Amino acid sequence: MRETINGGHYPGKDSGAVGATGLQEAVVVRDVMQRVAGYLRAIGHEVLEVQENELYQITDASNEFNSDLFVSIHCNAASSSAAP
Numbered sequence: 001m002r003e004t005i006n007g008g009h010y011p012g013k014d015s016g017a018v019g020a021t022g023l024q025e026a027v028v029v030r031d032v033m034q035r036v037a038g039y040l041r042a043i044g045h046e047v048l049e050v051q052e053n054e055l056y057q058i059t060d061a062s063n064e065f066n067s068d069l070f071v072s073i074h075c076n077a078a079s080s081s082a083a084p
Contacts, residue, residue, distance in 0.1 A: 003040060004062035006072040007033035007051035017077035026051075029073045036073070 008029035009016035016025030030051055037047040048065045050058045062070050 001069070002046045002048075002065060002067050003069045003071065004048045004050060004058075004065055004067040005033045005037055005040075006058050006062075006070070007049070008072060008074040010052050013052075017075065019077040020080055023077075025075050025077065028075055032073050032075075036071075 007026070009024075009026035011024070011026040011030065014026065016029070018024050033049055033051065037049050040047050046065075048061065048067065050061050053061070059070070
């Protein structure tokens with residue numbers, strides 16, 4: 001199986017949500033993307049990881065890779081560091 005995993009936002013260009021401590025969505029989703037890709041590769045899947053482009057470039061790369069599945073990872077932020 002071939003999957004494309006998109007890490008949501010582009011670090012340094014579009015940070016996405018930013019938490020009360022300054023933690024950026026782009027950084028969190030990159031970590032999640034890399035972990036998921038590692039798990040999938042470990043069970044024999046082919047994985048394309050993409051994050052640092054515009055969405056049309058990401059989807060073009062996914063189509064060229066001939067992906068069976070495209071996943072875009074996102075998360076939210078809270079204004080309080082005490083939020084669960």
